Amino acid sequence: MPSLLVLIPLFGIILLNLPFRRLNEKYVFWFAVFLLSVQILFTISHHSLFWQQGMGYIDSFFKVDFAIDSLSFIMLLCIAIVSMVSLSVSRYTIPDPRERFKFINLLMIAAIGMNGIVITKDLFSLYVFLEITALSSVVLIAFQKDMNALEGAFKYLILSSIATIMMLFSIALILLVSPGTSFAVIAAALKESPNSAVIIFAMGIFICGLFIKGGLVPFHGWLPDAYTAAPSAVSILLAGIVTKVCGIYTAIRVIAFVFGFNEVIKSLFMFIGLFSILIGALAALGQKDLKRLLAYSSISQVGYIILGFGTGTALGMAGAVFHIFNHAVFKSLLFVNAAAVEKRIGSSDLDRMGGLSYRMPITGSTSVIGVLSTCGIPPLAGFWSKLVIIIALWQSGHYMYGTIAVLASILTLAYLLLMQRKAFFGKLPKELENLKDLKEVGPEFTLPSIILAMITISVGVFFPFVFDKFVVPIKSIFMQ
């Protein structure tokens, strides 16, 4: 009954918006928390009846694949975790209940869109869910309605529309050779007529649309502006999951299961991946703004995912999916901490920070874990996924790519340590010392930080278990 992941939030939101606005404003937060925790619970227990039961007509209406594979499980888990974190942060950053009500509605719509993307097995439904997610994200970015927010939202809107137009156009072209839009039908049709220029053009623009959505270099222009302009809670959502589901997951699903791999596509993905890693890292090295730095870091990490995926081997793709999960965890962690800092000192300018660890010890120390995991320091989770990706590169004979990827993690270390040192270590500047309420924000921030840090540590420490339970199943679905 995976369709329920879309249906229940949808009807829930509709119902909540009809009568008793006042009352609903109070309980909508807990309603969302409840839905997301149910989603987490179900995704963790793969074998429950929930996943094996089809829903007949409803499934076919949403073009939902009720036999969900491990790849989708991981993504559903990430969606639920990150949305939960974003929800928790919003409870503090958006104090007005009416505003928060709107925010949570939009968040749930975005979650519906993402869940839909993950569970559908139809290219056109995929497009529809992508649009749902994109539109709700645009409104979320513009949530504060100030100049910056509107500008960021506008850029995202324009670029995202270009991407969706390209995808829609691509689907139209694909329909020239394919009798339907479901994944299996298209895959079968493409196999028969592979090498016509029109179809390759369609595939090309579809992939580029995904690159724009995923924010890969040189399609990334909108991303730093949007991440920086958005409210903290939205930055977490965007960086942690939206771009990953809309861009990266979709690319993995569509390339691996619909278009099919060939050497050209592999080399394209690996090149774009490496390019994103390097440009993202180098650009991050020179940023003065904490959120902007994290945005570029996000581009660089997405590069790793695409690089691992581009190897085309089962191990590389499993590593990429594992890195998506780890990235969702540690990047949300860093963004939560950034949000906490921004809340307390009223700016995200790194030059104005320093020594914050003394006043915000939990934020400071969880940030260290996030930083180390991002850089791939053993035994944290990020180390293992990077290791898997690099091993995959090595096994598939891409020694050059592997070497550069390893060296680039030194750059990662450089900019993140720079960030950590400027923000959390060292001495408190004079003007911050007089700030009276420079302390931990509250459980809305620290609790997610601690939980995310624990996830990072335990995934890393119990890696053999995680490898068995999550990575090997993912590997096996790519084997076919």
Next chain:
Amino acid sequence: MLTNVLLLPITVPTAAALLILMLPKKFRAAIDAISLFGSFLILLLSILLFKRNLSYSMPALGFGIEFSLRLYHFSGFIVLAAAFFVFLITLYSNAFLREKSYSKQFYVYLLLSLAFINGAVLSDNLVSMLFFWEGMLITLFGMIYIGGKRSFKTATKAFIIAGVGDLCLMLGVAICFYISGTLAISKLHIPISGIGGAAFILLMMGAIAKAGSMPFHTWIPDAAIDAPLPFMAIVPASFEKLLGIYFLSRISLDIFEMSPDSWASMTLMIIGSITIVFAVSMALIQKNYKRLLSYHAISQVGYMILGIGTLVPAGIVGGLFHMINNVMYKSCLFLTGGAVEKQAGTTDLEKLGGLKKYMPVTFICYVITAASISGVPPFNGFFSKELVCEGALERGFIFYLAAIIGAFLTAASFLKLGHAAFLDKSKNGKLPIKEAPIRMLIPMIAIAALCVLFGVWNSLPLKLFIQPILGQERLGGRDFSGMPHNSLLVVITIMVLLGALLNHRYGVKKHGSGLKAAEHIHHAPVLSYIFNKAENGYFDPYNIGLNISYGFSKVAFLFDRAIDWVYNVFIIKVSKVFTAAARSLNDGSYKSYIIWSLLATGAVVIFLIKSMIGA
């Protein structure tokens, strides 16, 4: 169930050590009692275990790594000897360490060392042996470290030198596993050619480093000054000899297939001879009671290595017999040194003298053990040295010569030591000095008596302990007990001893005191230069290693600067360029973003079409 008895030699000392560790320092009497009782218990246990054959095995880590123990004649003998000396040293330390603040820690380390040495000796698996062997490193460091303020440096030195030896051992174990695919010691039979030779060299280095042979010896003289005295009597004098020589004979006799005409045997004999001659020469010129003894602790290892290295029955029996004899007289000599230190307040020979009058029992013990170590008949050292000489002569005259020179210099240095400390006129203002307390005397007397017993009735130790180690087959039906077979060698030895006495008389006459009896050798033309360099640590591999590593650090520092430049200057410049580029790319205008994206899309599409249609 019966096999679990084998665990007791390891668990009982550990339990006793932990018990002591839990007691507060104030309960001095309880600590003394527990350590004494614990070591007595282990002594009883090892007597019961001696002459039995047991084995115990428990799977541990897989990959051939098992926790397996095997008790047979040889390991039972070493366990018994270790327990015996620990018991005596504990008795001695109860008196000696009375006013010392670190006595509790000392007992803990001592008992743990005993557990480790028992574990290492009983292990039938190279990895579990390695585990216990490395454990000794910790207690070694700890026991030296507690000695005083200056002992930290010495402890570090000992730790590093022993660590290097252990590293060799570890590599050797890895190679053994690589060659034969098993880690069980009793199943290993490796020919010493090719990579097997490398394994032998590495394992041998580990063994002789533990035994304190050259060139792994330099921490011992330093520790003699800095570490607590009972440590010297038990660790460098007993434990390390027992364990190191035990393992050396295991690898030479069991693990590797060696024949007397192999290069490995030659290597061992050369190391042994060099160690004998050089260490004893250094001993001769020392002016401190304990430091002089410590050089003998090194030089005597040379005899054992030489003896085992000959690989002829006489040599091996001699080497092993020398091991147990050396443990006895050397620890007893250190104990007399401790008695002198405690009663006279110093071990500096310049300040000592005339102790014979005040400490007659100590003096007698000294005389007996010094005679033993010098190889005076009929004490035990004489018989084992004769056997080593006999084996060495069988292999080559030069080795025999080294043994004889060693005997000469040993005798000379002990004449000097005895003369300076006990016979010369007293130079110490603090009079009168009393005899040492009874609890310190008992171990000394017991060991001295054993020295006499093992000499006069040498068939007891040889037939009970030593010869069964080789077995009838290897012995070829020969029996080495009783008087030495080669009377010519005995005559030469006695002449050498007389020569040493004459030399001593000459030196005393020339310089006027016992302390300076060896000055004419010390200041001989070329020798004085070498001696001075050696005393200043020029030949100390540790110092050489330190200098090399300082040089390396300087290079590394420059390299580090270069890397720093890359990070601090180069990368920042590069990243500034890239950041500027990224900024201009991200000029905030959505138009340029669109243009970039569309251009890139065009490029991607063209790339795909060109290369896929082309293919």
